[in-house]
Amino acid sequence: MPLFRRRKQEAAFSARTPDSALASDHELASDSTQAHLAAALVAIKDAKLGEDVWLEIERHLLSADLGVPTTHRLLESVKAEATSSAHALELLRQVLVNNLAASTSLSTEGSPAIWLVVGVNGVGKTTTIAKLAKRETDLGRRVVLAAADTFRAAATEQLQMWAERVGVSVVHGSEGSDPASVVFDAVEHAAANSADIVIADTAGRIHTKSNLMDEICKVRRVADKASGRVAEVLLVLDATNGQNGIAQASVFTEAVDVTGIVLTKLDGAGKGGIVLSVQHELGLPVKLIGVGEQITDIETFRPEQFVDALLSDAVLSDAVLSDAVLSEVSPMR
Amino acid sequence: MLSTLTSRFSQIFTRAGRRGRLKPDDIDEVLAEIREALIDADVNVDVVEKFCGAVRGECLTAELHQALNPTEQVIQIVRDQLIAILGGESFSVTYASKPPTVVLLAGLQGSGKTTNAVKLARWFVQQGRQPLLVGADLQRPAAVEQLRVLAGEISIPVYSEGRDPVRAASGGLKEAKRLGRDVLICDTAGRLSIDKEMMREVGRISKAISPQYTFFVLDAMGGQAAASVAESFHETLELDGIILTKLDSDARGGAVLSARETVGRPVAFASTGERLDDFELFHPDRMAGRILGKGDVLTLIEKTEEAFEKAEAEAAAERLIAGTYTLDDFLDQMRQIRKLGPLSGLLGRMPGMSGMEIDDNSSEQRLAHMEAIICSMTPMERFKPEIINNSRRQRIAQGSGTTTADVSKLIREFSNARKLMSSLGKAPRKAKPAKKGKKGGSRVTPKGTVSPKVANLPDVANLDFLWQTETT
Ligand SMILES: Nc1nc2c(ncn2[C@@H]2O[C@H](COP(=O)(O)OP(=O)(O)OP(=O)(O)O)[C@@H](O)[C@H]2O)c(=O)[nH]1
Ligand SMILES: Nc1nc2c(ncn2[C@@H]2O[C@H](COP(=O)(O)OP(=O)(O)OP(=O)(O)O)[C@@H](O)[C@H]2O)c(=O)[nH]1
Ligand SMILES: [Mg+2]
Ligand SMILES: [Mg+2]
Numbered sequence: 085m086p087l088f089r090r091r092k093q094e095a096a097f098s099a100r101t102p103d104s105a106l107a108s109d110h111e112l113a114s115d116s117t118q119a120h121l122a123a124a125l126v127a128i129k130d131a132k133l134g135e136d137v138w139l140e141i142e143r144h145l146l147s148a149d150l151g152v153p154t155t156h157r158l159l160e161s162v163k164a165e166a167t168s169s170a171h172a173l174e175l176l177r178q179v180l181v182n183n184l185a186a187s188t189s190l191s192t193e194g195s196p197a198i199w200l201v202v203g204v205n206g207v208g209k210t211t212t213i214a215k216l217a218k219r220e221t222d223l224g225r226r227v228v229l230a231a232a233d234t235f236r237a238a239a240t241e242q243l244q245m246w247a248e249r250v251g252v253s254v255v256h257g258s259e260g261s262d263p264a265s266v267v268f269d270a271v272e273h274a275a276a277n278s279a280d281i282v283i284a285d286t287a288g289r290i291h292t293k294s295n296l297m298d299e300i301c302k303v304r305r306v307a308d309k310a311s312g313r314v315a316e317v318l319l320v321l322d323a324t325n326g327q328n329g330i331a332q333a334s335v336f337t338e339a340v341d342v343t344g345i346v347l348t349k350l351d352g353a354g355k356g357g358i359v360l361s362v363q364h365e366l367g368l369p370v371k372l373i374g375v376g377e378q379i380t381d382i383e384t385f386r387p388e389q390f391v392d393a394l395l396s397d398a399v400l401s402d403a404v405l406s407d408a409v410l411s412e413v414s415p416m417r
Numbered sequence: 418m419l420s421t422l423t424s425r426f427s428q429i430f431t432r433a434g435r436r437g438r439l440k441p442d443d444i445d446e447v448l449a450e451i452r453e454a455l456i457d458a459d460v461n462v463d464v465v466e467k468f469c470g471a472v473r474g475e476c477l478t479a480e481l482h483q484a485l486n487p488t489e490q491v492i493q494i495v496r497d498q499l500i501a502i503l504g505g506e507s508f509s510v511t512y513a514s515k516p517p518t519v520v521l522l523a524g525l526q527g528s529g530k531t532t533n534a535v536k537l538a539r540w541f542v543q544q545g546r547q548p549l550l551v552g553a554d555l556q557r558p559a560a561v562e563q564l565r566v567l568a569g570e571i572s573i574p575v576y577s578e579g580r581d582p583v584r585a586a587s588g589g590l591k592e593a594k595r596l597g598r599d600v601l602i603c604d605t606a607g608r609l610s611i612d613k614e615m616m617r618e619v620g621r622i623s624k625a626i627s628p629q630y631t632f633f634v635l636d637a638m639g640g641q642a643a644a645s646v647a648e649s650f651h652e653t654l655e656l657d658g659i660i661l662t663k664l665d666s667d668a669r670g671g672a673v674l675s676a677r678e679t680v681g682r683p684v685a686f687a688s689t690g691e692r693l694d695d696f697e698l699f700h701p702d703r704m705a706g707r708i709l710g711k712g713d714v715l716t717l718i719e720k721t722e723e724a725f726e727k728a729e730a731e732a733a734a735e736r737l738i739a740g741t742y743t744l745d746d747f748l749d750q751m752r753q754i755r756k757l758g759p760l761s762g763l764l765g766r767m768p769g770m771s772g773m774e775i776d777d778n779s780s781e782q783r784l785a786h787m788e789a790i791i792c793s794m795t796p797m798e799r800f801k802p803e804i805i806n807n808s809r810r811q812r813i814a815q816g817s818g819t820t821t822a823d824v825s826k827l828i829r830e831f832s833n834a835r836k837l838m839s840s841l842g843k844a845p846r847k848a849k850p851a852k853k854g855k856k857g858g859s860r861v862t863p864k865g866t867v868s869p870k871v872a873n874l875p876d877v878a879n880l881d882f883l884w885q886t887e888t889t
Contacts, residue, residue, distance in 0.1 A: 146462045149640040152453045204638070205663060205691065206527025236691070238563035245558035288691075290666045324525060326459035326640025328668035349526060352609040353642035377526070377557070 120392040125173060133169045141176065148355035148394050151327050154364065158183065177391055183360055184387040185369035191343075192225070194313025196274040196282045198267075202300060202340060203320035204332055205288030208348035208374055210239065212320055213285050214246030215374070215382035220281055221250060228277070230270030230284040231256035232263035232303060243285050249379065263287065263299065264306040271310035282312070291335035304340045318371065320346045323356030333362045347385070348374030355394045439491065444476045447491050458669035458708045461644035464678045472498050496705055502678055504701035508658050508685035510544075510630070516599040517549070519590065519626050522660070523619050523650055524634035526607030529662035531560060533634055533688050534604040535567040536696040537660075540686070541600045542573070543818060549598035551589030552577035553622055554606035564604055571693060574598070582606065582618065587625040601626070610642075610649035620653045630657045632685065637663045639672030647676035658685035661699060665690045671708050689781065697785060744799035747831055748791045751784055789817035790827050802828050 121129070125144060128137045138159065145155040158179050166172035191197065199216070201209045210233070217227045229247050231254050233239035240256045247254045255270035257263075267284045274282045286303060289296035307314050319342040321329050336342050347356045350373050359370050370385040448469045455465045475494045512518045520537065522530045531554065538548040550568050552561035552575055561577045568575045574596070576589040586603050593601040605622060608615035623631065631654045633647055650656060659680065661673050664687050677684055684699040791799060793816030798805055805813070805828060807821075814821045 143462055146456055147641045149459075149642075152457050204666065206529065206636070208527065236563075237566035238559040241562050242557070242559035290663065292667045293665075322527065322636075322638075324640060324642055324646075325636065325638045326668070326672065327457060328459075328638045328666060331667060349609075352525065353611055353645050354640055355642075358640070 120396040120398070121173070122395060122397040125395060129170050129173060131169050133166060133172060137169050137172065138163065141172065144395070145357065148357035149326050150357035151330075151361055154357075154361045157364075158360070173395075177395060180360070180391040180394065181387045184363055184385075184390065186387055187344075187369060187371050187385040189384075190371060191315040192281060193315045196228070196271060196279050196312040197315035198271060198307050198310070198312050199281060199283045199316040199318060200267075200286065200304060200307060200314060200340065201284060201318050201320060201346075202286050202336055202342070203288065204290050207288070207320045207322040207325075208346075209233075209288065209320045210242055210246070210285050211377065212318075212346050212348060212372070212374055212382065213243065213283050214250060215379055216283055216372075217247065217252045218250045218379045219382060221252060225281055226277075226279040227252045228270055228274040228279045228282045229254045230267045230282055232266045232270075232284045233287040234259060234261050234263050234266060235287040239285070239287065246379070264303045267303055268306050268310050271307065271312055275311040291332050291339075297335065297339045300336075301339050316344065317342045318344055318346050319368070320348055321356070321358065321362070322354070323347050323350045324352055324354035325358070327358060327361075329358035330361050330365060333366055333368055337366055337368065342368060344369050344371035346370075346372045346374065350390075350393070351375040351381070356390075357394060439476045439479065441477065444473055444491070448473060451495055454709065455671060455674075458671035459638075459640050459643070459675075460671035460708070461641050461675035461679075464644055464675045467678070468498065468502070468674075496709065499674070499705035499708060500701050502674060503684065503704050505677075505683060508683045508698070512546075512599070513629050516597075517590070517593040517601040518546075518599065518630070519628040520600065520602045521605070521623055521626065521628035521631045521654070522603065522634055523605050523631065523654060524607065525609065525636070525646060528607065528634045528636045529660075529688055530554075530607065530634045531563050531604050532567065532691065532693075533660050533662060533686070533696070534564065534602050535571070535573070536688060536693050537632075537686070538568065538573045538600075538602050539571050539693050540696060541602075542571070546600045547598050548573055548600035548602055549589065549593045549596065550575045551586055551592075551601060551603040553582040553586045553589070553603050555580050555582050555585060556606040560604075560606065567693065583621045583625050586622045590626045603628070610646040616649065616653050623654050631655065632658050632660045633676065633680065634660045634662060635672060635676050637661055637670040637672065638666055638668040639676075641675075643672035644675035644679045648679045651680045651682075656680050656682050658682050660684075660686045660688060662688040664688060665695065669708050670704060673704065674708060694782065697781075744791050744794065744802055744831055745796075748788065748799070751787060751791075786817070786819055786823060787827055790814075790819055790824055793817040802831060 122144060124140060128140045131137055141162075142155055142159060145158070146152070150158070158176070162172055162175045162179055166175055190199065201213050201216075203209050213229060217229060220227050227250075229243060229252055231240040231243045233243070234257055240254075240259075244254050244256070253273075255266065255273050257266040257269070263286060267282075270282050270284065273279075284303070284307070286300060287296075289300060291297065304314065304317070317340050319333060319336050321332065333342065333345070345359060345362060345368055347359055347370050350356055362368050363370070370390075373383050373385050373390070375381045375383060451472070452465050452469050455468065456462060460468070472491075472495055475498065476491055479490060479494060510518070522534050522537075524530050534550055538550055541548045550564060550573055552564045554560035554564075555577070561575070564577075565575045576585075576592045578585050578588050582605065589603060590601060592598075603622065603626060605619055606615075608619060610616065633650050633654075633656045635643065635647065639646075647656075647659075659673065659676055659682065661670070661684050664670065673684060684701070684704075687697055687699045689695045689697065790813060793813045794802075794805075798809060798813070805824070810821045810824045813824050817824075
């Protein structure tokens with residue numbers, strides 16, 4: 085069974101499985117935010133608002149990878165208005181949500197629409213592409229994959245195995261061939277077969293390597309010249325990673341004009357707080373999140389849900405569940 | 418980061434005065450800045466608190482050195498403390514008395530386990546061992562295929578079987594014994610620290626093959642969670658060390674401090690790129706500088722003083738002018754340059770040179786190669802490289818794990834360097850060097866004026882060939 089499902093029953097929110105949630109119905113209805121709060125934050129909720137409370141909140145935000153400048157920036161506005169600790173936490177949640185753009189759907193403009201997926205090594209590009217292919221196929225769209233990671237060992241095989249499971253076709257070159265021409269071929273193949281979307285897998289590249297960044301620029305240029313249209317350039321960020329995400333996002337955006345972020349591995353211990361800085365500094369929205377290794381473990385980004393998980397001790401997939409549970413038992417939410 | 422820190426510190430301490438002990442309030446003010454610098458470098462907040470507590474204690478008891486200003490002294494304490502945590506005991510292998518020596522790799526998804534399993538195998542081959550790789554990631558699509566392709570590049574056999582990773586691992590152990598391979602390296606699937614079932618699984622793999630060494634593979638770009646993740650893996654597997662990957666990124670790499678502090682085991686290896694030879698033993702001193710950040714002239718000077726023993730450099734210069742500059746001198750100087758840390762960092766600290774682009778990865782690697790080549794030469798060859806003929810060249814290449822082309826190239830570059838150096842040697846000296854061993858004689862004044870010694874440094878930095886990127 086997928087990890088996602090199993091962990092829902094095991095982790096911090098195990099008390100909120102449907103049966104027990106019904107039993108504690110009134111408690112949830114009376115204070116739905118509390119259900120998400122991290123123990124350390126619950127502990128300060130009724131404390132007198134003062135330096136200790138602010139330090140604890142700051143500590144929590146920093147340990148969610150928001151980074152020093154963003155944490156200070158966001159706390160400033162909360163500090164200006166808060167009248168009590170509980171109020172501070174409420175305001176904080178609101179400020180965090182307001183600082184994240186609600187997700188727009190992925191553009192399918194162009195025939196075919198071309199989606200480039202880029203990012204540093206090992207963040208989850210190939211897996212995300214498999215998930216996207218599945219999602220779009222289920223929506224009735226015809227998808228072609230371009231295996232433009234011609235560098236990493238067995239990268240094409242990995243994508244092919246996923247494609248087989250999903251039932252989509254893959255266009256690939258020989259090992260070491262030019263990634264731009266693989267993308268071009270895939271687009272032309274898709275156009276000839278009137279497919280709707282081409283999703284291009286690219287090799288992981290550290291943004292500081294100028295030759296590899298030149299290469300990805302070329303992929304984009306060539307894709308721009310092919311039939312169809314580059315509709316999305318998705319940068320994959322790993323929620324386990326820290327402050328380097330800002331540098332990744334800014335360099336990739338400069339190189340290939342990123343349209344949105346996919347934040348992966350949110351089912352792990354990392355909170356992905358870096359996306360608040362990325363949103364603020366570059367105006368790049370998170371569009372999708374990855375919550376597991378299985379083909380269906382992808383979701384549209386929802387700021388409230390993300391923030392609730394960020395302020396909790398639980399991983400996001402639990403928050404997803406608890407949301408579902410809460411809406412079942414409490415129509416007020 | 419550090420450059421702004423340094424100026425902040427100077428302000429604080431100018432006010433605080435220069436004599437006696439560091440005062441608690443001043444220390445706290447400085448530590449507040451250090452704390453932010455470390456969090457920005459991705460060191461876990463709890464680890465930062467602990468670290469700053471230790472530094473505070475050190476600062477309170479440290480007697481102020483007359484020749485040092487207090488800012489320098491605190492930075493020194495911070496750096497020493499960082500190096501102490503990152504370094505501690507260093508890593509060395511003791512081989513199992515009854516082979517094979519078993520090594521297990523574990524870590525989060527995408528951290529670099531598979532790639533580094535093969536890099537490690539290559540390293541063992543260089544130590545004269547015969548490793549067998551075991552693919553026990555039967556989960557991720559094409560994981561075993563990836564292992565096979567990479568291992569194939571350096572002709573190391575790979576074993577894998579079926580669908581059960583525990584059986585595959587123990588099958589691999591039997592196979593290693595059958596084939597008489599003396600090292601077994603087991604690659605495992607990426608797993609989340611909070612995934613109890615998968616953690617139990619890797620625990621079972623470990624039980625099945627009783628590894629001598631279990632390495633936690635950690636991404637240098639990792640964030641705050643690195644501490645808790647490392648802790649979970651340590652609880653399950655009793656780690657013996659850490660392999661730090663993706664150091665070729667520009668991440669400050671504070672995650673390694675979190676993991677190192679939490680786990681209490683040494684960082685054994687550093688992975689600095691995707692290629693199999695982008696792999697080396699870990700250098701705590703370089704990492705400390707990296708976590709604290711670049712752009713700081715003061716750090717450069719301190720490092721320079723430590724690394725670049727003036728007397729040696731001058732002796733070499735004299736031999737150079739006398740025409741007796743040998744490959745031994747060349748090697749010495751190269752080692753000293755390497756001790757200074759990544760070349761880009763080095764240049765980044767030079768006033769006016771931060772714009773220069775350097776690929777640390779390839780230059781580091783080139784330095785390592787050059788060192789290996791020179792070490793494989795006889796004393797006579799080092800003294801008189803002209804005698805290196807074809808058969809000598811072949812022997813040297815074999816001994817150093819390089820090609821004969823690499824050897825020829827180095828010799829060519831050496832003669833170029835000799836030419837370059839002698840032209841520098843003839844140039845009028847800019848300033849008289851400070852006497853060796855006298856600290857404080859060549860510090861940066863609060864305004865950031867550069868001392869004579871710094872002005873001398875470009876002489877070394879000018880050796881272009883050290884960081885020319887090569888595609889070999
Ligand atoms: N837990 C979890 N694992 C993920 C997620 N997304 C990807 N992974 C895992 O992360 C690892 C790396 O994923 P890939 O899709 O190969 O990453 P990539 O970015 O294509 O990697 P390179 O092509 O090597 O740069 C695999 O083990 C995936 O199963 C996620 O959302 N959650
Ligand atoms: N730039 C860089 N890339 C690296 C380094 N080490 C590994 N990689 C890359 O990181 C990606 C992931 O590496 P893998 O070895 O597949 O990681 P893994 O831990 O085995 O991944 P899973 O098995 O999916 O959990 C690949 O693209 C590697 O080429 C490194 O030191 N630097
Ligand atoms: Mg990939
Ligand atoms: Mg792997």
